[in-house]
Amino acid sequence: MSMKKIYLNLHKCLGCKSCEIACGVEHSSSKELFSAINEFPLPIKRVSVFSTVSHCIPVRCLHCEDALCLFACKSGAISKDESTGRIIIDSEKCIGCWTCIMVCPIGTIYIDETGKTAVKCDLCAEKEIPVCVLSCPTSALFYK
Amino acid sequence: MKYLIIGNSASGIGAAEAIREVDEKSEIVMITDEMKTIYSRPLLSYLFDGTILKKDLYYRPDEFYEKKKVDIIYNKKVNKIFPEDSFVLVESGEKIFYNKLLIAAGAIPKIPNIPGIDKEGVFSFRNLNDLERILSKIKTAEKAFVLGGGNIGLQAACGLKSYGIDTTVVVSSSYLLSQLADETAGEIYKDLFEKNGISIKTNSNVTEISGDKRVEKVKFKDGTTEDCQILIIGKGVNPNIEFLKSTNIKCRQGIEVDEYMRTNINDIYAAGDITETVDIVTGKKTINAVWPCAYEQGRIAGFNMTGLMKKYQGSIRMNAAEFFGLPFISIGIVKIKEEDYEIISNLDKEKNIYKKLVTKNNIIIGLLFVKDIDKAGLYHNLIKKKIDISPVKSILLKDNFNTGVLISLIKKDKDLLTEDVLSDII
Ligand SMILES: Cc1cc2nc3c(=O)[nH]c(=O)nc-3n(C[C@H](O)[C@H](O)[C@H](O)COP(=O)(O)OP(=O)(O)OC[C@H]3O[C@@H](n4cnc5c(N)ncnc54)[C@H](O)[C@@H]3O)c2cc1C
Ligand code: SF4
Ligand code: SF4
Numbered sequence: 117m118s119m120k121k122i123y124l125n126l127h128k129c130l131g132c133k134s135c136e137i138a139c140g141v142e143h144s145s146s147k148e149l150f151s152a153i154n155e156f157p158l159p160i161k162r163v164s165v166f167s168t169v170s171h172c173i174p175v176r177c178l179h180c181e182d183a184l185c186l187f188a189c190k191s192g193a194i195s196k197d198e199s200t201g202r203i204i205i206d207s208e209k210c211i212g213c214w215t216c217i218m219v220c221p222i223g224t225i226y227i228d229e230t231g232k233t234a235v236k237c238d239l240c241a242e243k244e245i246p247v248c249v250l251s252c253p254t255s256a257l258f259y260k
Numbered sequence: 261m262k263y264l265i266i267g268n269s270a271s272g273i274g275a276a277e278a279i280r281e282v283d284e285k286s287e288i289v290m291i292t293d294e295m296k297t298i299y300s301r302p303l304l305s306y307l308f309d310g311t312i313l314k315k316d317l318y319y320r321p322d323e324f325y326e327k328k329k330v331d332i333i334y335n336k337k338v339n340k341i342f343p344e345d346s347f348v349l350v351e352s353g354e355k356i357f358y359n360k361l362l363i364a365a366g367a368i369p370k371i372p373n374i375p376g377i378d379k380e381g382v383f384s385f386r387n388l389n390d391l392e393r394i395l396s397k398i399k400t401a402e403k404a405f406v407l408g409g410g411n412i413g414l415q416a417a418c419g420l421k422s423y424g425i426d427t428t429v430v431v432s433s434s435y436l437l438s439q440l441a442d443e444t445a446g447e448i449y450k451d452l453f454e455k456n457g458i459s460i461k462t463n464s465n466v467t468e469i470s471g472d473k474r475v476e477k478v479k480f481k482d483g484t485t486e487d488c489q490i491l492i493i494g495k496g497v498n499p500n501i502e503f504l505k506s507t508n509i510k511c512r513q514g515i516e517v518d519e520y521m522r523t524n525i526n527d528i529y530a531a532g533d534i535t536e537t538v539d540i541v542t543g544k545k546t547i548n549a550v551w552p553c554a555y556e557q558g559r560i561a562g563f564n565m566t567g568l569m570k571k572y573q574g575s576i577r578m579n580a581a582e583f584f585g586l587p588f589i590s591i592g593i594v595k596i597k598e599e600d601y602e603i604i605s606n607l608d609k610e611k612n613i614y615k616k617l618v619t620k621n622n623i624i625i626g627l628l629f630v631k632d633i634d635k636a637g638l639y640h641n642l643i644k645k646k647i648d649i650s651p652v653k654s655i656l657l658k659d660n661f662n663t664g665v666l667i668s669l670i671k672k673d674k675d676l677l678t679e680d681v682l683s684d685i686i
Contacts (some may be wrong), residue, residue, distance in 0.1 A: 152625035166664025168671075175663045177600065186276070187559060190302040192319040211306050211315070214580040214633055218589045219552060221641035223663050227634060 118254035119129050119201035120259055122239070122249060129165070131172035139176075140252035142240055157199045162237040165225075174248065174257065177220075177224045179238035185216035185225060188212030190197065193234075195251045204241075207233045261286035263297055263565055264356060265347065267299065267364035268292040270551050271532025272592050273320060274558025275362050275565070280328050282566040288330045291348075293337035294387060298324060301549055304391050305412075308419025314646070317388070321406050338365075341507050343525045360565040363504070363515060364558055367497035367533035367549055372407070376469030381554065382491045387418050395664045398423050399491035405429075405478055408467055409436040411581055413494030414637055417458050418583065420490065428459040430466060430480070437567050439496075439592065440579050440590040445630050449583060456584050466491070497549055499534040502631050514547045521561035531557035539624060540574040540644055541592040548575040576644065580633070586612055589636040592626035592643055599648055601625070604656055614655050622650045645670065 137149065146165035152159050163176035184201045186194045192218060193209035196202070200248045205216075205225075210233040215251035217234065225236045240246040249257045263279055265272045268290045276288055300319035306312045325332045336350040341363075347355045354529060369384035371377060381401075383394050404420045406413045409431035420427040431438070435446025436453070450460050461480070468479040469491065478488045499514035509523050510516045515530040517523055517537065523530050532554035536545045553575040560572045578591045596618060598604065604615035611631065617639065618626035624643045627637055638661075652669055655661050 164663070166667070168664045168668040173667060184552075187555045190270075190300055192300060196309060211303065211311060211449045212582065213302065214587050214589065214636075215552060216511065217590065218578055218580040218636050218640060220637040221644075223635050225637070241455060248549040255521050257360070 119179075120239075121179065122176070122246060123258050123260065124138050125256050125258070128175070128254045129172040129174060130148045130256075131165055131167060132253065133165050134251045134253055135163050135174050135248035135257065136165060138247040139163045143235075143241070153168075160226050160228055160235055162224070162235060163228060164165040175224055176248070177223055178205065178222070179222075179237075179239065184219040184221065188215045190215055195253060200239075202239050202241075203236075204238060205234055205236060208237070210234055262359045263288045264358035265290045265359070265362045265364055265486065266348070267362075267366055267518060267532070268293075268294075268298060268332065268362065269532070270319075270554035270683070271366070271535075271558030271561070272362070272364035273298070273324075274555040275364060275529075275531060275562030276328055278328055278559040278562030279566055282568065284329075288328070290325075290330055290461075291336055291338060291350070291356065292387070293335065293351075296334045297388070298322075298682040299388060300551075301387065304388065305415035305419060308391060308394075308416065313431060322454070323470055327566070331377055333525070337503075340527070340584075341504065341509070343507055343509075343528060358527070360557070361529065362565065363523070363528065363530045363562050364532050365500045365534050366554075366555075367547075368500045369493060370495045370498050371493060374469055374496055377470055377493075378477070379471050380474035381471070381489055381592065382469060382475055382493065384493050385412055386497070394419075394490065397490060398425070401425055403428075403487050404492070405466065405488050406492045406494055408494035408496070409433070409446075409460070409462075410439055410494055410496065411437070411579060413492070414453070414583060415581075416492045416494055418500060418599060420458070420492070421458050425490070427457075428461055428486075430461045430464050431455070431463050432463070432525070434462050436460065436462075437590075440594070441588070441628060442595050444607060444616075445588065445590075445614055445628055447466070448614060448630055449586070449588075452584055452612075458562055472483070478592055486605065490511055497533065499547060499549075501534060512545070515531065516545070520534060520564045521557060521568060522564070529561040530556075531561040537547040537575040538571065540576045545573075548577045548647040550578055552578060565641075573644070576640075576652075578640070584673055587633050588628070588630045589633045590628050590637070592624075594626045594628040604653070607658055617656060619649065622648050635661070642669075 120257045140159050140161035142148045165174045185210050191211045193206045212232045271515045299317040317604045340349045347357045391437045398523050403426045406417045406429045417427050417429045435443050436449045436551050465481045467477045472475045479485045514536040521529050533549040539546045602619045607614045613632050614630040616628045623646050627639045
């Protein structure tokens with residue numbers, strides 16, 4: 117299984133949040149910043165940059181090998197793509213029970229603007245390289 | 261090698277999926293006494309209140325068994341296990357042999373001993389069959405009662421209400437959700453249910469059910485009676501161990517297992533609602549009958565049936581639910597019984613936001629969040645890892661407590677210089 121992941125060079129992240137904006141725009145219907153901010157439901161970014169004692173860290177779903185959200189999801193909405201290893205939420209199947217939010221150890225599942233379904237990083241399903249990686253001005257993020 | 265799994269719900273599926281991750285070839289047989297579908301029990305509540313349709317009940321897609329090369333036997337009950345000769349005896353008389361057996365037979369509803377409980381119109385709410393029986397009587401009902409104010413009872417009440425039936429929930433304690441919540445949260449949900457037209461009768465109980473064949477009246481502890489055409493029992497569950505009585509499989513309340521999910525009998529494993537496991541928070545053996553624990557236990561058992569030796573870290577009581585748009589999450593111990601517990605909480609009554617953490621010696625042992633639930637997983641992580649929270653106690657429930665703080669807390673600062681910071685804190 118060729119599983120690509122997003123890696124982080126910790127020293128390089130400046131905390132500029134370019135990745136957050138790019139992610140929000142990518143998950144909008146227009147995919148344009150200026151129209152995205154007026155959409156309803158408002159698009160939700162799936163990465164958040166946090167500061168620790170000494171660094172800035174962009175946090176998004178790690179597509180865990182042992183994904184607790186996948187094990188816990190009681191509707192069967194979460195699945196693992198066997199060829200890529202991606203952990204995916206099927207928003208049609210999701211019933212908004214928030215069991216996944218209860219178990220994700222790094223808190224990287226969000227409630228969408230309608231309040232009805234759980235959303236998280238999908239590694240930009242439609243793109244070759246996730247937009248957070250493309251948008252990072254310091255190349256702190258890389259995908260391999 | 262031939263694996264046999266009794267039960268095709270959370271823990272059974274968890275086991276089958278794990279076995280197939282390791283062993284692509286051996287035979288897997290699953291047997292269930294239910295009908296032809298692979299559905300999720302928790303979804304039954306969403307079917308009841310009309311959020312989803314019957315076609316959306318499935319937990320795994322139709323092609324699951326074929327893709328995983330599992331032989332599924334529907335609608336057949338295992339009557340007895342014969343460990344000496346490694347086979348189970350099915351109701352219809354046939355024997356099914358195994359090399360490794362998983363008992364994932366779940367739980368059955370507790371039925372209180374009330375005169376008239378066997379009347380028509382009295383239902384439990386555990387499987388699709390129960391729900392279909394309830395729905396078949398719903399058109400001829402005007403007044404319904406639900407016995408029990410836990411998760412299942414309240415979900416059943418919402419279902420009944422969605423059909424326009426006058427519904428009352430009867431609870432023996434003084435507030436709702438008494439097993440999962442405290443009085444403050446229980447009150448919030450009581451108000452919410454009443455605002456949405458469902459009556460709540462606290463400190464009460466049904467003492468008698470009367471009627472010709474079908475229930476017509478229920479009598480309460482205080483001697484009053486009311487008309488009733490449907491009564492749903494939601495008083496919790498018992499492990500389904502009756503059919504094991506003839507074996508030497510060790511049970512207390514549920515089946516006893518070791519940390520590899522093995523029973524005391526060679527080649528027999530157990531997982532899910534039928535199983536007692538060590539609770540991470542209390543350190544005591546108990547049954548945490550919830551979906552996430554059942555799946556995970558099944559998964560561990562499955563791996564170990566193939567010969568791996570994976571340890572189960574222990575279970576933890578956890579529930580997430582939403583009623584009338586107001587979500588809550590409850591983990592571990594949320595009510596204090598002794599004095600050396602400390603409580604960190606805040607309440608915004610106007611907005612229905614309530615957050616409470618229970619700590620002991622600076623370790624979080626319980627969480628109860630209403631409405632503002634999005635960070636629950638972070639605290640859950642701290643509970644499981646038993647992390648000393650004293651460095652961040654003052655901001656623990658504040659907005660600035662976030663994944664960054666969690667990372668700083670779990671990792672020493674110098675460890676942060678490695679690249680895979682995040683995978684290390686999971
Ligand atoms: C309406 C409802 C709502 C729920 N909501 C939630 C929720 O929101 N969150 C949550 O965490 N949990 C919830 N639960 C609980 C959750 O469904 C259980 O924890 C979970 O189903 C346990 O899975 P299990 O595999 O241990 O057993 P079960 O789901 O009980 O399945 C047992 C299986 O064994 C089979 N079986 C039993 N005996 C035999 C026999 N003798 N022969 C052959 N087959 C047999 C049955 O057919 C079934 O397939 C809910 C339950 C119900 C009923
Ligand atoms: S959502 Fe959380 S638990 Fe699920 S795969 Fe991503 S990081 Fe892991
Ligand atoms: S909120 Fe959706 S994705 Fe999350 S556990 Fe519930 S059904 Fe699954």
